[in-house]
Amino acid sequence: MALSREQMAQRVARELQDGYYVNLGIGIPTLVANYVPDGMEVMLQSENGLLGMGAFPTEAELDADMINAGKQTVTARVGASIFNSAESFAMIRGGHIDLTVLGAFEVDVQGNIASWMIPGKLVKGMGGAMDLVAGAENIIVLMTHASKDGESKLLPACTLPLTGANCIKRVLTDLAYLEIENGAFVLKERAPGVSVEEIVAKTAGELVVPDHVPEMTF
């Protein structure tokens, strides 16, 4: 079975460490916040200028001046700080964020990522994605392994305009966890009940399959 959105978030949450500053992109990455292990403290950075994003507000706490980068109303947790956009991106570009999790349309064996623009469709903008992929050492891309038509999104070379070049080393899809090393995807884990053959069939870029590929457990 392919991983559900929740399982993908749960799997990524295992990469968190106590004391991490983390930026979560919009969509499935946001769900990672629901799976921070008990007893572990992480600070979520929201690039509009909030370090220490808390839960959504109650009706009583609702405040138009407190939003996250997805423009949702949020709260600040104890220990949070708030600052301007240049300061926020100094944290990102300066490499101070311990883990960045974001979505993508395509990734390739060179660690290139395309996530913001489909030619011929309306382009809304890259927001902070180009800064995040250029600035972070530790990035996990969360995406489905193949399109609804079965086309692989893990490619020899991205076909869409890039968000960043040579910057992705780790990818979690609904089928597998992979790392990018020496110009190839390396299959590290597979989703429960998903065969290596299915992953091979749905990976267009060069794929290295070790002798033993452990199954994820939930």
Added chain:
Amino acid sequence: MAGFDKRVNSYAEALDGLEDGMTVLAGGFGLCGIPENLIAEIKRKGTRDLTVVSNNCGVDGFGLGLLLEDRQIRKMIASYVGENALFEKQLLDGELEVELTPQGTLAEKMRAGGAGIPAFYTATGFGTPIAEGKDVREFNGRPHILEHAITGDFAIVKGWKADRYGNVIYRHTAQNFNPLAAAAAKVTVVEVEEIVEPGEIDPTQIHTPGIYVDRIICGTFEKRIEKRTVRT
């Protein structure tokens, strides 16, 4: 003292001197911390052919979206513009020019503009469409692209409190691009929720020192929420 009294009495006075074809830097992220009354005044004035620099372009009927209704914006420099049907239409019809800029690069361009730094190198955007035609240089073994600073003729800024010296503080995440816009324009206009007596704001807590600010006006704000999310 009068030389340091930045207060003006009307929105018309606040935007006196804003002319067709000028570049306007606007604070705000989505609809959070936008100078909503100053935007409405630009609409009332009917100033045209503006280049507007802002992270986003409001929504239909509110914020910078208002300036699209009478086609007052010729060019938009922004990082994300998706919230707006009229924007889409004018873009597809070729009536509006858009320069999409990564959010951090946009912030840094404004910061640099205010700080007198004409350009800077950044890794952001290397290898992507936004790097086309830009100078590339390697630092620490990594390619970077040259990005130019942004300055404006006017900055329109939303603060929380200010004193008559033009010292401003922002409230929560309504800060965003506001202090950057404030520092990077020839004429900086700040609208606030409250004008307080000098000394009431602790000097160590001031976000935008008065040196950057030319005009202060006190307004009332709708503060529309774009995505109302609550927990039960």
